[in-house]
Amino acid sequence: MADASAARTRAVFEFKSATLPLIAVILKTADLGVLAEALDVQLADSPDFFDQEPVVIDLSLLQEDEAAGDIDFAALRALLARHQTQPIAVRGGNNAQNAAARAAGLSLAAMPVAPSPRPPAPPAEAAAETPRIVREVPVAANGTLVIDKPLRSGQQVYARGGDVVVTALVSFGAEVIADGNVHVYAPLRGKAIAGARGNTEARIFTTCMEAQLVAIAGIYRTAEVALPADIAGKPAQISLDGKKIVIGAIV
Numbered sequence: 001m002a003d004a005s006a007a008r009t010r011a012v013f014e015f016k017s018a019t020l021p022l023i024a025v026i027l028k029t030a031d032l033g034v035l036a037e038a039l040d041v042q043l044a045d046s047p048d049f050f051d052q053e054p055v056v057i058d059l060s061l062l063q064e065d066e067a068a069g070d071i072d073f074a075a076l077r078a079l080l081a082r083h084q085t086q087p088i089a090v091r092g093g094n095n096a097q098n099a100a101a102r103a104a105g106l107s108l109a110a111m112p113v114a115p116s117p118r119p120p121a122p123p124a125e126a127a128a129e130t131p132r133i134v135r136e137v138p139v140a141a142n143g144t145l146v147i148d149k150p151l152r153s154g155q156q157v158y159a160r161g162g163d164v165v166v167t168a169l170v171s172f173g174a175e176v177i178a179d180g181n182v183h184v185y186a187p188l189r190g191k192a193i194a195g196a197r198g199n200t201e202a203r204i205f206t207t208c209m210e211a212q213l214v215a216i217a218g219i220y221r222t223a224e225v226a227l228p229a230d231i232a233g234k235p236a237q238i239s240l241d242g243k244k245i246v247i248g249a250i251v
Helices: 002-012 032-042 060-064 073-081 095-103 121-130
Strands: 022-026 053-058 085-091 130-145 157-168 173-176 182-188 191-194 205-207 211-217 219-222 236-241 245-250
Touching: 022 085, 032 073, 053 073, 073 085, 073 095, 073 245, 085 095, 173 182, 191 205, 211 236, 211 245, 219 245
Parallel strands: 022 053, 053 085, 130 157, 157 173, 157 182, 173 191, 182 205, 191 211
Antiparallel strands: 022 130, 205 236, 211 219, 236 245
């Protein structure tokens, strides 16, 4: 009888690990008033950008601020839900924060290993990155992630394991990252990072080159180096020649 019952249970369900696309909201302040204002400004033009997607609240940067204080996780969940997200977990918190998060009905998620060294951001940009909203989407090997909505300042898309195609504006302060190639069929004004895990053959393509930063396999070039007239604002491709970024016009 026990064997028959076990057989029926196995037929009804099974547990498997799953890799799911998640958004991480990386908090740089515990002041929910400041956070609410920043979110309202950042998402004003795209109120339905997230469409009820699951969210992980990343608290790791708050550990560097001893004055960060306690977090009202119930209020934080309501704030993020107001912007069409579904907070489900926290990561990177201390023991007290984790306990408060659990009491508010959130799960605990392990901190991931960083995918690769990222190009250092110019110091002037640091203050403009609160909060950073990260959309990290694993794709199949040689697969492609397609983004057809504008990316606003502070938003980041990372196509882990494949290419990314963006068919809308990448604003200044936004980031598009891929382990493979980056294609932007619109003005590229933010940051584009290809070959994030060291693929030196990866390339970046855009129909309007106005990038704040481009990088391939950790080698990068910023807008501080002026673009030639035949490339600025025009279709271009970016590749790596040894340790040098090469930007060429697409005719």
